[in-house]
Amino acid sequence: MAQAKFTLKEPSSKTNTLVYLIYNYQYSRFKYSTSESINPKFWNPISQRAKETKQFPEYPEFNTRLDKIENAIKNVFRRLLNDGIQPNNTLLKKEIENELSDHRLKPKKRSFLSFVESYIKESALNKREGTIKVYNTTFKYLKEYSSKYKTIDFENITLEFYNHYTAFLAQEHLLSANTVGKHIKTIKSFMNEATERGINENLEFRKKKFKTIREEADTVYLSIKELEQFEKLKLSATPRLDKVRDLFLIGCYTGLRFSDFTQIQPENINNDNTMLFIRTQKTSERVAIPLHKTVRTILKKYNNKLPKAYTNQVTNTYLKEVASLANIKELVETTITRGGKVEKSVSPKFKLISTHTARRSFATNLYIADIPAISIMKITGHKTERSFMQYIRITQEQNADKLLTHAFFQ
Incomplete structure (x- = not known):
């Protein structure tokens, strides 16, 4: 027997x-976005309707709209069967939209830019500040x-738009290939969200040629020897x-990322100072990390209460100064x-060091030490070996030296 029910996209969300x-x-199974949204605290999962509460005064109208949607799908399904037509998801979607349009329930068509603007405001409540900054730059x-x-709307986000827009970013704004790729990735996330909400029907953005451009970055890492040079510096005169x-x-x-290693608290360290347990901010994943002797020494210096960090930008400025003193x-x-052109430059290594160098150094040094990739990934949080290997920074010579100890070459 056919059955209709309503569910929330994110039942544990703190916002709509x-x-x-x-x-x-x-x-x-037919899944259809009602275009309705609600804060889960006002939702009754048993009745599959909004709670009848003064905190959500619009519940009568909200529930009426859901009732009409449920009646619409039942009417559509029954009509197809009576007409001798075999129902399928494509037919159901088309027919229910016609039915809802007749009942004036179909939402007013929204433009792509107005959707993006409202989505950014909505996301500011539950996404990281860095993500919102990227969203706003893409929107600009x-x-x-x-x-x-040309006015951008859902229906004209095509491969033609992709080619023209990437050229606009690269040639008129001289953005790097990776930055262009980041903006394309953000547009695709906007389109995915609009599609999920039933606002967009143009799926050309999911084609292979509508790809996120990525160029392997020339990032550096610090070897164990270089890290020892950092550690040996006498900096007490410059706090x-x-x-x-x-x-x-x-x-x-x-x-750990900058946002995580600057937030370590005494409660994150076990009683014998051998293990660190922390839930990462970006992925909300709980990781367990054995404490290196250098980490234990630093924690002891501060009685397990690390000092408050400067901002990432200020830290990067001071970090280059430290690296220069360490003779890197x-x-x-x-x-x-x-801008479509390859630019080459030569810089002293200390100028290329940032807080993210720490994470790359960790992954690379453990990899060189023959620690299995899967064990390192458990700490870094990488889901695939491909994404993890993008963090590894070893030269061809280092790779060859590493292989020399393998049984195959003995």
Whole structure:
């Protein structure tokens, strides 16, 4: 027997989440976005309707709209059977939208840019500040392109748009290939969200050629010997550099991101100071990390209560100063594709070091030490070996030296 029910997209969300209609029929399952959203605290999962509470005064109208959607799917299904037509998901979607349109329930068509603007405001409540900053930058470029060339809407986000827009970012704004790729990735996430909500029907953005551009970055790592040079520096006369050096070394020997290794508290350390347990901010994953002797020494220095960190930007400035004092000055050639052209430059290594170098150094040094990739990934949180290997920074010579000890070459 066919059955309709309503479920929330994210039942544990602290903010509004979409309501889906699920219709099970003839061993098939039809999922449809109602375009309605509600805070889960006002949702009754048993009745599959909004709670009748003064805290959500619009519950009568909200529940009435869900009632009409449920009646619509039942009417559509029954009509198809009566007409001798075998129901399928494509037919059900088409027919229910016609039915809802007749009842004036179909939402007013929204433009792509207005959707993005409202989605950014909504996301500010539950996404990280860095993510919102990326969203706003992408939105700024989209508005500029739309006013300068052609109004962007859901239906014209095509491969033609992709080719013209990536050229606009690369040639007019001289953005690097990776930055262009980041903006394309963000547009795809906007489109996915709009599609999930039933606002967008154009799926050309999911084609292979609508790809996120990525260029392997010339990033550096610090060897164990170089980290020892950091550790040996006498910086007590310059507290700001002393603090930055210590926190950076924590990152180099734990593999944590800046947002995580700067938030370590005494309760994250076990009683015998051998293990660190922490839930990462970006992925909310709980990781367990054995404490390296350098980390134990630094924690002891601060009685397990690490000093408050400077901002990432300020830390990066001071970090280059520390690296210069540690004599990390070998010349490194880097390349970057900007405006469609490959640019090469040579810089002393200390100028290329940032807080993220810590995480790359951790992964690379453990890999060189023959620790299995899967064990390192348990700490770094990488889901695939491919994404993990992008963190590893060893030269062809280092790779060959590593292989020399393998039984195959003996």
